[in-house]
Amino acid sequence: MPANRFNNFTDYGIGIGLRATHYSHILTRKPVVDWFEIISENFMIDGGRPLSILDQILEQYKVVQHGVSMYFGSAERPNREHLRRLKALVKRTNTPWLSDHLCWGSVDGRYTHDLLPMPYTFEAARITAQKVREVRDYLEVPVVVENVSSYAEFHISEMTEWEFLNEVVERADCGILLDVNNIYVSSKNHNFDPFTYVNSVPAERVAQIHIAGHSKYRKYILDTHDHPVIDPVWKLYSRAIERIGHTATLLEWDDRIPSFDEVHDEALKANRFLASASLATAV
Amino acid sequence: MKLLSLQRRMARAVMTPLTPSERMRSVAPDGRSMRAVASEIIKPNDRLTSFERLEIYNRQYWFRILSGFAEDFPGLRSVLGGSKFDRMAKAYLTDCPSQSFTLRNLGACLEAWLSKNSHWAGTRQQLALDMVRLEWADIQAFDGAAQPPLKPEDLTGANPAKLRLRLQPYIQLLDLRYPVDDLLLEVRKVEEDTDFASNAFSEKHHRKRVSAVARLKTEPIFLAVHRMDDSVYFRRLQAEEFAILRGLRGGKPLNSAVESALKKSSIPPEERPADVQHWFQTWSALGWFCRINGDGSERSSSAESSRGWKVTKNGQRSKSNSAAL
Numbered sequence: 384m385p386a387n388r389f390n391n392f393t394d395y396g397i398g399i400g401l402r403a404t405h406y407s408h409i410l411t412r413k414p415v416v417d418w419f420e421i422i423s424e425n426f427m428i429d430g431g432r433p434l435s436i437l438d439q440i441l442e443q444y445k446v447v448q449h450g451v452s453m454y455f456g457s458a459e460r461p462n463r464e465h466l467r468r469l470k471a472l473v474k475r476t477n478t479p480w481l482s483d484h485l486c487w488g489s490v491d492g493r494y495t496h497d498l499l500p501m502p503y504t505f506e507a508a509r510i511t512a513q514k515v516r517e518v519r520d521y522l523e524v525p526v527v528v529e530n531v532s533s534y535a536e537f538h539i540s541e542m543t544e545w546e547f548l549n550e551v552v553e554r555a556d557c558g559i560l561l562d563v564n565n566i567y568v569s570s571k572n573h574n575f576d577p578f579t580y581v582n583s584v585p586a587e588r589v590a591q592i593h594i595a596g597h598s599k600y601r602k603y604i605l606d607t608h609d610h611p612v613i614d615p616v617w618k619l620y621s622r623a624i625e626r627i628g629h630t631a632t633l634l635e636w637d638d639r640i641p642s643f644d645e646v647h648d649e650a651l652k653a654n655r656f657l658a659s660a661s662l663a664t665a666v
Numbered sequence: 667m668k669l670l671s672l673q674r675r676m677a678r679a680v681m682t683p684l685t686p687s688e689r690m691r692s693v694a695p696d697g698r699s700m701r702a703v704a705s706e707i708i709k710p711n712d713r714l715t716s717f718e719r720l721e722i723y724n725r726q727y728w729f730r731i732l733s734g735f736a737e738d739f740p741g742l743r744s745v746l747g748g749s750k751f752d753r754m755a756k757a758y759l760t761d762c763p764s765q766s767f768t769l770r771n772l773g774a775c776l777e778a779w780l781s782k783n784s785h786w787a788g789t790r791q792q793l794a795l796d797m798v799r800l801e802w803a804d805i806q807a808f809d810g811a812a813q814p815p816l817k818p819e820d821l822t823g824a825n826p827a828k829l830r831l832r833l834q835p836y837i838q839l840l841d842l843r844y845p846v847d848d849l850l851l852e853v854r855k856v857e858e859d860t861d862f863a864s865n866a867f868s869e870k871h872h873r874k875r876v877s878a879v880a881r882l883k884t885e886p887i888f889l890a891v892h893r894m895d896d897s898v899y900f901r902r903l904q905a906e907e908f909a910i911l912r913g914l915r916g917g918k919p920l921n922s923a924v925e926s927a928l929k930k931s932s933i934p935p936e937e938r939p940a941d942v943q944h945w946f947q948t949w950s951a952l953g954w955f956c957r958i959n960g961d962g963s964e965r966s967s968s969a970e971s972s973r974g975w976k977v978t979k980n981g982q983r984s985k986s987n988s989a990a991l
Binding site for chain 2: 424427428429430431432433434435452456457458459462464465487489490491492493494495496497499502504506507510534535536537538539572573574602603605
């Protein structure tokens with residue numbers, strides 16, 4: 384199921400995150416890349432260099448927007464200024480779908496600029512789903528939610544993380560950006576089987592997949608996006624592709640970013656799994 | 667516990683300043699034990715206590731916002747010195763936490779806050795305030811809106827007594843007392859050049875330069891922080907130039923802005939027409955005016971400074987110099 388209503392019936396291949404350190408390489412060498420993911424907030428501005436560069440990228444590449452501060456899970460209402468700016472950017476990029484995280488990060492108008500974990504309660508699922516619907520209705524583009532890495536769990540949780548994800552997406556009738564690295568990181572931090580998570584996700588709702596590297600500490604794993612993808616994460620990715628089929632896949636590399644080619648080569652490793660998914664479909 | 671209540675409790679804990687050794691405090695702002703606060707909301711696991719799990723978020727919060735803030739104000743850092751700047755940043759961000767979805771706006775309240783909390787800059791208060799205003803103007807000019815530029819034909823038949831020229835929104839006009847524009851450019855240059863050298867070298871260099879600037883006798887310095895080909899520039903202005911531009915930005919008609927700007931000018935009257943013409947030619951060439959309607963009403967609502975910023979996943983921001991392109 385490569386294309387579905389959550390990714391606007393597109394069939395994107397393997398993309399990488401658009402990062403400032405690669406601008407020059409991309410605009411001068413014009414490498415072949417299936418698509419770029421941009422961090423929406425970097426371009427929710429009134430003018431200047433970031434928008435000029437984005438416009439040049441848009442002339443040659445497909446771009447999908449990914450946000451980091453919508454905070455679907457925050458108890459407060461969506462920020463109107465944020466939505467207004469986001470909508471302007473959606474019109475500019477013509478993004479086929481738009482993603483942000485299943486998390487919270489602001490309260491009473493104060494922002495932590497972090498992806499804080501949700502308490503897995505029915506109340507939180509209801510509030511989150513309502514917000515996803517509001518945002519989608521305002522932006523008029525499919526909205527998909529991404530599972531985050533987490534380092535804490537709450538006493539008040541009433542279900543597992545994957546049950547919460549399912550509850551939210553069913554209530555909101557939205558898609559999923561499945562981050563298999565985040566599943567791996569959280570599984571180590573919270574002692575669960577990551578394959579149980581991947582096997583529980585409603586495959587028909589997955590619009591996109593994220594892969595990334597992370598950093599291992601003595602007592603926990605931190606989602607740092609500063610390393611290549613490790614084998615256990617590729618195995619999870621393989622299982623996800625086996626269930627979901629050929630799906631738009633994006634490598635995130637946000638810190639200690641190597642050369643464009645190195646990042647792109649790492650992303651293209653996903654091809655071997657996507658190829659086998661295509662073969663399976665053909666058979 | 668309801669969602670809102672949990673989020674308020676956790677956010678309060680996450681935004682509580684760290685100890686000097688960058689650990690989570692043992693006492694919450696309301697005087698309760700932070701261990702108790704953490705235990706009430708967060709489960710422990712087989713490796714980490716509730717306190718330790720909460721501490722991960724507490725530390726990430728401060729590392730992220732302090733690093734974003736320091737990237738935006740390297741000039742202020744050089745004025746205050748590294749260690750005082752770090753303490754000031756923690757105090758500022760504790761009093762004025764982010765109220766924006768973007769880290770770009772972290773410094774939005776800094777000028778007002780520093781004016782009220784003058785002890786941070788001591789005898790360098792004016793120098794510090796000048797630098798803050800310049801660095802904030804730099805941020806505003808970098809990604810401020812640009813309107814279609816004014817063309818000569820747009821002025822055909824316009825009445826100067828009624829004509830209201832509109833400045834590009836990204837242009838920032840500053841009246842300063844210290845040459846912080848020169849200082850900031852030096853600071854940036856030294857930091858770029860010493861990327862792989864020791865921090866001690868750049869700190870020492872900045873200390874000497876800042877001391878020299880702080881000893882200067884204050885004098886009015888008028889500056890336009892503007893943008894050309896997507897790069898930010900600082901342009902010194904004469905007092906009269908500045909007054910005309912400020913008048914125009916304030917909505918004065920062209921004639922009135924020029925007349926009031928020249929009222930107390932020391933420029934000999936016979937030289938004024940040529941000067942004014944030259945200034946307008948320069949500003950027009952720089953694209954500083956926006957297009958206006960035929961009746962004169964608004965149609966819609968040097969050294970280079972380079973800066974850039976990007977938000978990465980998890981809200982982290984890192985600077986990217988415009989030299990990238």
